Amino acid sequence: MSGQVALLVSPARALVDVPVDIRVAGLSPRQPVTLQARLVEVPDRVQSYAHYRADDSGRVAVGQQPSLGGLLRVSGINTVFCDLEYMPLVCNLSIWWTPQNVTNTCLQTPNPFSGVEQMGLFWSMQPSPGQSLGQRLDKENVTTPHLVDISVHEGHVDVMGEDTLPRLAHTCVEWWYMADGVKRMPVKEGRIRGTLFLPPGPGKFPGVLDMYGVLGGLTERRAALLASRGFAALALAYFNYDDLPKDVTDIDLDYFEEATDWLLRQPSVLGPGVGALGISKGGEIALAMAVHLDKSIARMKAHGKTNFTRLTYEGAGHVIEPPYTPHCSTGNLNGVFTAFGGNPKDVVAAQEDSWFKILGFLRRHLDKKRTDSRLCEDYRSLLTIDGKKVPDPLEDLKSGWQTEGEGMQHWPPTMYADMAEYLVASGEVDLRKRLMGDYKDGKAFSYFDAYMKFCITLLAMSQMCAL
Known part of the structure; x- marks a missing residue:
């Protein structure tokens, strides 16, 4: 090991729908480690873990590096279930009939967030061994946060139910x-x-x-x-x-x-x-x-x-909560075990997409005046660069299309070299290499589509301000 291991989490105090950045530093180059998230709040005890390998500088960035596997807890119960048409226009459920005293068992299965998943340690948390089947993470006292313990362990290990494994580093996240x-x-x-x-x-x-x-x-x-x-x-x-x-x-x-x-x-x-x-x-x-x-x-x-507006999410199952809520595929409805269904990755994608669309829908229909005002403020802020107001390109276009020479007087073109210089100054060396590589490979046109979408967004916002 290269020295003292540091576990960096930002923000350490966050709302549950805000992504948390998790990084580890001070490891040996290419060192294998296991990251664990664990939440204990009586009577709930849930946890998750994933395997990573440090890069050549001895660092792990969860939001940038792929998970190499781990353990997904699933039910090891043999039961018969039947489909029940329930709640027309809303959902279909499958009911599982099982005894009340059944508890979870652990099975080795592919990790639910193999690949790059910044919040995977949170949304993949499952009941710890010995917890009752159908346990769904709740928060009875919302005036206090969930306390999520994040820890780093040597090697690729199974940490489910293990409370005494040595930790290279750990910290606590307040999840509000x-x-x-x-x-x-x-x-x-x-x-x-x-x-x-x-x-x-x-x-x-x-x-x-x-x-x-x-x-x-x-x-x-x-x-x-x-x-x-x-x-x-x-x-x-x-x-x-x-x-x-x-x-x-x-x-x-x-x-x-x-x-x-x-x-x-x-x-x-x-x-x-x-x-x-x-x-x-x-x-x-x-x-x-x-x-x-x-x-x-x-x-x-x-x-x-x-x-x-109807939103459809294939593979998401019955329960779609706010973003990064741990997926619960089976619920205990007063002793009747209900299969909510859903694939963890599909569920979290549905959580993220639906939540922010719900917020936007409610703002748009319940507070239209404030929503329009906010769009205008956002648009006008884009016209101020380094404290100086630049000409409104869409205002200029109202009198007709400009020649290239006229347009360049107000809005000089951004060259690849300028973008590369900015990325290097910002420490984004990898993005700079990708940018210049695309340029050499004749893929410069790939950046034009994103630019046009940005212009269309500006146009819509300016028209809103003009109303």
Whole structure:
């Protein structure tokens, strides 16, 4: 070993939808190591690990180097399952009938994130040996973070269930659903039961009702994250909580209309409508609200209308949570084991894509004025370079196309040499080599497509500012 091993994690305190950069330094050249992520929060205990090999300088960068394998925990249970058509327009589930006292076993299988996966250590975490089957990572107290222990171990080893293996280095990551300044307020108004989360600072915020599925109770983690992203989010319980009905069959749509009206009456909530976000049974309710309630802003006015967006994710299974949530392929629904399905890599791709599209959809429909203003600010900031305002190329084009000579007066072309010099100054030597290699191979045209997409984006933003 070359010296003291350093494990560098940035940011060490982050919201769960923010990628974390993990690097190891101080290893010997080409040294094999195992990186482990472990989260212990009673009663949950989950972990993951992956094998890496240091580069010639004795470093590992998880976001740049491929994992060489590891261990994916799967259930070793022999059971018969049957398909059950469930929740029309929302999902199909497969129900697994198994005894309640079954626990997980470990099987050697290909690592779920072989290859480059910056957040693989997080989203591939699975229940540790001895944990009950169907355990799904939850966060009952969102005012505290998940504490994820990241450690480095010598060689390529199996660390599942091992608490005493020597560590070359370790650190702890605070993984938050609730950002600093977010306010949490329990709600017990009339029939309404839940928790309201408000973003930091004064003002009115777009409102969202957030609902989970057939386990009932109150789940706060996603509503806390929505508030961290600028929404007044009501985590809404609708059965099996407090004095609400114990059975999911004893609910009616009037309850959700009352919750909508209550949310809109709050002084911190921006009207005239609210959004509804649901998973599993909550997804079915959100669809019903979109069809029947006028105050649900993303309303489908009649069956057969096309004023909605449908996203389809093959291989993602039934449960799609916010980004990097550990994949749970089997759920314990009060003793009935349900196969949620899904391939881990497909699930995390669906998490990332859907979450940010959901946030954009809600902002676009609930807070259009602020969204347009933000686009204008972003566009104008692009016209300021090193503190100096440059001419608006799209404003110049309104009078007609310019000649090459006229265009170069305002916007001199960026040469490959300039790009290479910038990349070297930024320490991006590998990108500089790739750039110049493409130039020598006659692939300069490959950069034109990205440039045109950038120009089209600028055009759309400038037109928005002109409105």
